[in-house]
Amino acid sequence: MKQLVLGGLLVLVLWSGWPDSAVAVDQAQLQSINQSWSQSAHALANVNCSSCHQNNSAKQVIQQPTHESCRSCHEAQVDTFLLGKHGIRLLEGQPALTPALAHLPMQAAAHDKQMNCNACHDVHSVKTLPASVDSCLTCHQDTHSLNYKNSRHAQLLREEGALPRPSTASTTCATCHLPRQTSASGTVMVNHKNTYTLLPRDRMVKEVCMNCHGMEFAYNSIFDDDLVESNFARPPTLSMDTLKMVRALEKQRSGNSTSE
Numbered sequence: 001m002k003q004l005v006l007g008g009l010l011v012l013v014l015w016s017g018w019p020d021s022a023v024a025v026d027q028a029q030l031q032s033i034n035q036s037w038s039q040s041a042h043a044l045a046n047v048n049c050s051s052c053h054q055n056n057s058a059k060q061v062i063q064q065p066t067h068e069s070c071r072s073c074h075e076a077q078v079d080t081f082l083l084g085k086h087g088i089r090l091l092e093g094q095p096a097l098t099p100a101l102a103h104l105p106m107q108a109a110a111h112d113k114q115m116n117c118n119a120c121h122d123v124h125s126v127k128t129l130p131a132s133v134d135s136c137l138t139c140h141q142d143t144h145s146l147n148y149k150n151s152r153h154a155q156l157l158r159e160e161g162a163l164p165r166p167s168t169a170s171t172t173c174a175t176c177h178l179p180r181q182t183s184a185s186g187t188v189m190v191n192h193k194n195t196y197t198l199l200p201r202d203r204m205v206k207e208v209c210m211n212c213h214g215m216e217f218a219y220n221s222i223f224d225d226d227l228v229e230s231n232f233a234r235p236p237t238l239s240m241d242t243l244k245m246v247r248a249l250e251k252q253r254s255g256n257s258t259s260e
């Protein structure tokens with residue numbers, strides 16, 4: 001099976017040839033890519049090398065596919081990604097976002113790391129668990145992000161062990177910033193617009209926290225700047241006026257705060 005697939009790509013490569021500019025792709029690199037792919041959800045679903053590396057109309061090999069190669073099967077994920085701060089530069093035809101362009105503190109080693117699907121997923125293994133926390137921390141280095149590991153949320157995730165995907169009982173960076181949403185037909189989709197739950201701030205209360213916490217607990221947590229900075233590493237001490245919370249929630253429900 002592995003041999004077949006690898007052979008299949010090599011045939012594809014020999015037949016059409018990598019583009020002239022191609023950096024030599026050695027056998028060892030192909031082996032390791034094939035290894036990651038063969039254990040992936042894609043391999044199980046018969047999504048193979050040519051699904052992403054072959055241009056259907058021109059029958060050419062695409063050596064470095066972009067997010068556009070994902071669109072035929074994951075349109076909603078591609079579209080939401082392009083609308084958030086992570087993806088908007090690509091939507092506008094600019095070079096990808098990199099930590100070098102950020103105001104927020106970032107890992108020096110990731111200075112030139114380009115933001116695309118591969119930045120979080122590893123397009124060949126397409127695992128979602130490492131995408132949910134570890135991938136974020138390869139770039140983000142602000143206090144809030146670094147403090148996540150000290151939170152109850154992180155502890156509960158660690159106790160879950162290595163599931164293929166974070167369960168609905170755990171709270172990762174992605175639970176809050178790339179929330180799962182259920183469509184009318186019941187399919188769950190990860191909203192990849194990474195700035196969606198940030199503005200207004202209490203959008204996160206309804207979209208995320210209230211799946212697990214009461215309204216009062218959630219409001220008192222999210223409007224406490226120190227608690228946000230600590231990444232919710234203690235119970236809330238703030239006590240907001242309940243009526244104010246109800247009004248804020250009502251305003252959000254009736255769609256008055258449509259800024260995204």
Ligand code: HEC
Pocket residue numbers: 005006009023025029030033034037042047048049050051052053063064065066067069116118123124
């Ligand atoms: C889900 C889509 C997808 C599948 C399936 C896939 N690839 Fe890729 N592949 C990509 C993307 C996207 C990139 C570019 C990653 C990046 O941004 O660096 C890539 C990069 C590569 C590269 C590196 C090219 C370079 O110049 O560095 C090789 C080699 C490669 N893929 C081989 C394979 C092989 C072999 C298979 C099948 C076993 C495979 N790919 C399956 C999407 C895919």
Ligand code: HEC
Pocket residue numbers: 041042045047051052066067069070071072073074117118121123126127128164165
């Ligand atoms: C030919 C269709 C097809 C293409 C092209 C494709 N995928 Fe997929 N993808 C699937 C299918 C089918 C699944 C498995 C069922 C599901 O979870 O929806 C899947 C699952 C996934 C998952 C979830 C894996 C998991 O463990 O739950 C991720 C992440 C993913 N794809 C990312 C990508 C990325 C990134 C690209 C482009 C580089 C891409 N896919 C291109 C069909 C495709």
Ligand code: HEC
Pocket residue numbers: 067070074077078081086115116117118119120121128131132133135165166174175178180188189190191192194
């Ligand atoms: C900022 C990191 C990040 C980037 C960039 C990213 N993803 Fe994801 N993606 C995730 C995480 C994390 C999950 C799983 C979240 C969860 O299950 O709670 C996920 C889940 C998915 C899934 C599983 C199906 C679903 O929606 O439930 C697909 C498919 C997917 N991503 C495709 C893509 C594609 C295509 C791109 C590029 C356009 C992309 N992702 C870019 C982090 C990212």
Ligand code: HEC
Pocket residue numbers: 085086097098099100101102103104110113114115119120131132133135136137138139140173174177178194195198
């Ligand atoms: C390739 C590096 C990289 C990865 C991986 C990455 N990010 Fe980002 N992210 C950035 C950069 C760069 C910005 C822009 C920061 C700025 O403008 O100061 C950003 C912006 C953000 C913002 C918006 C901040 C704001 O105030 O507008 C959030 C939220 C965010 N990322 C969360 C995440 C999460 C959650 C993950 C993992 C699921 C993740 N990021 C993965 C580089 C990355």
Ligand code: HEC
Pocket residue numbers: 104133136137140142144145146148153171172173174176177198199201204222228231232
């Ligand atoms: C329980 C929910 C939750 C979790 C988990 C979480 N965040 Fe946040 N994050 C927030 C809230 C709330 C804000 C503040 C929004 C605001 O200031 O309006 C925020 C802000 C941010 C910002 C913007 C920081 C700034 O100074 O503007 C980034 C970047 C970010 N988070 C990344 C991450 C990363 C990376 C992780 C995981 C390591 C993570 N977050 C985990 C809720 C969460």
Ligand code: HEC
Pocket residue numbers: 151152153156168169170171175176204205208209210211212213218221222232233234235236
């Ligand atoms: C998937 C469920 C889930 C989601 C979503 C979630 N939490 Fe939690 N949270 C928990 C659990 C479980 C605990 C641990 C409760 C306990 O120990 O009794 C917890 C604990 C906390 C704590 C207390 C930490 C401590 O050390 O005692 C705070 C504060 C908190 N969450 C805030 C939030 C906020 C704010 C949001 C939304 C931005 C949120 N949570 C989203 C499940 C969740």
